[in-house]
Amino acid sequence: MNDIKRRDPRSEWILRNRLHPEHSTYALTHATGIMSEWIGPTGVKRKNPHLVGFIGPSGLRRIDRSGLQSSQQTSVKVQVDIDSRRFIQINAPSDYIVVVPELPGGRFSAQDKDLFGLAQQLASKHSETTAVLGVILSPLKDTALGEIGMDRVYFADASEFSDYDPEAHLQQLTAIEREFNPLYWLFPEQTSISADLGRRLSVKLKVRATSNVWQLDLDTLIATCRASGGTSDLYRPVSRVILALAECAEPVSDTRHEAKPIDQAINAVDVIKRIRNLGAVSVDPAKVALSEAEFILSGGKGIANWDAFHELARRLGATEGASRVAVDDGHMPRDRQVGATGTWVTARVYLAIGISGAIQHLQGIQACDKVIAINTDPGCDMIKRADLAVIVDSSELIQSMLDQLQQRQEEVQNVA
Numbered sequence: 001m002n003d004i005k006r007r008d009p010r011s012e013w014i015l016r017n018r019l020h021p022e023h024s025t026y027a028l029t030h031a032t033g034i035m036s037e038w039i040g041p042t043g044v045k046r047k048n049p050h051l052v053g054f055i056g057p058s059g060l061r062r063i064d065r066s067g068l069q070s071s072q073q074t075s076v077k078v079q080v081d082i083d084s085r086r087f088i089q090i091n092a093p094s095d096y097i098v099v100v101p102e103l104p105g106g107r108f109s110a111q112d113k114d115l116f117g118l119a120q121q122l123a124s125k126h127s128e129t130t131a132v133l134g135v136i137l138s139p140l141k142d143t144a145l146g147e148i149g150m151d152r153v154y155f156a157d158a159s160e161f162s163d164y165d166p167e168a169h170l171q172q173l174t175a176i177e178r179e180f181n182p183l184y185w186l187f188p189e190q191t192s193i194s195a196d197l198g199r200r201l202s203v204k205l206k207v208r209a210t211s212n213v214w215q216l217d218l219d220t221l222i223a224t225c226r227a228s229g230g231t232s233d234l235y236r237p238v239s240r241v242i243l244a245l246a247e248c249a250e251p252v253s254d255t256r257h258e259a260k261p262i263d264q265a266i267n268a269v270d271v272i273k274r275i276r277n278l279g280a281v282s283v284d285p286a287k288v289a290l291s292e293a294e295f296i297l298s299g300g301k302g303i304a305n306w307d308a309f310h311e312l313a314r315r316l317g318a319t320e321g322a323s324r325v326a327v328d329d330g331h332m333p334r335d336r337q338v339g340a341t342g343t344w345v346t347a348r349v350y351l352a353i354g355i356s357g358a359i360q361h362l363q364g365i366q367a368c369d370k371v372i373a374i375n376t377d378p379g380c381d382m383i384k385r386a387d388l389a390v391i392v393d394s395s396e397l398i399q400s401m402l403d404q405l406q407q408r409q410e411e412v413q414n415v416a
Helices: 009-016 023-029 071-084 110-126 166-180 194-205 306-316 324-328 359-364 381-385 394-415
Strands: 037-039 045-047 086-088 095-099 130-136 152-155 184-188 210-217 222-227 232-237 241-244 255-257 295-299 319-322 349-353 370-375 388-391
Touching: 095 110, 095 166, 110 130, 110 184, 110 210, 110 241, 130 166, 166 194, 184 194, 194 241, 295 306, 306 319, 306 394, 319 324, 349 394, 359 381, 370 381, 370 394
Parallel strands: 086 255, 095 130, 095 184, 130 152, 184 241, 210 241, 295 319, 295 349, 349 370, 370 388
Antiparallel strands: 037 045, 210 222, 222 232
16 A cells, blocks of 8 residues: 545535535534645645634635534534633733623623633733733623633622613723723724713723724734725724724633632712613513514424414514515515515524525524524524524424413412
């Protein structure tokens, strides 16, 4: 036998084609050594553009948010590497970079994690003793603070602030500015609360905020900012207050940080509150626009009993959506169509029942945090996209969920 390395063209083709029925099997087998480059039949070197971290022709790094490209190798990597992450501990920080996350629903969003990744890049560029300080201004449910890149964390007194109290929050951030004099302030752009708070702070500090940042050159500290509705780019020197878009940087994945709470009290100046928070107002989920809904129950061609579907949406408190096929068949109004030809949604939970997953539909849900798919076809594209998939008949599942919800309601009424 000779030492000539033999290629397997079929395996290479399946690994490149993520829609192939055997792609997941080959990806899992090659998870620890998936090919990034290979020599083609003509002798030309070829590269796999679907790998996470691939540098595209424009010099931009691709970041996988959907899980379509890296679900298998990521799961293997977590099992192998999660306990071997390098632990970062800064005993006496010389400088600080402050991140104020949005925390929708009390949990870190993907954009929040991107922001901490950018903060760690800035801290590493400045010095080894520069710490990333996370400021928590609202109730927090997540506990893995060190995994997302926090060296220090400051919890505002929950008894003094409400979820929306911009004047009090601004005074708290101003007190942190006096106490630590951070190098940079980072806020998530295009969010309802934190982005507004970042602009208020920039006015308070008399600093022009660098907004809509989606890329940052760490060597020159020149920020690439989206403009004209995302159709053009502006290049600006970065200021102390940064409002960054989603995917501005890769989240922290290879290190763990101390996330040490700051015990010292940081007293803010008392302010006369002109805004009074009267609490949350109950809203009918059926009247919430799809683009603003956080929990969407979407139905497709596989729904046989639409009355039960509507009842399930009402019991779950979910906003109803539908595929184009269901809308064309007259089961749902046109304004409830999800997809590139309908409405692009950004829900935290998207529950799809009986939807096979046309490419236009998958484009419309690519910004959703968690996708749950119920279908009888294990090979459909929606199942491949989903974070959680259930292979079962939709009618049986809907009825089972309704029965469990009814049982839970009766138990609560008996206890009361």
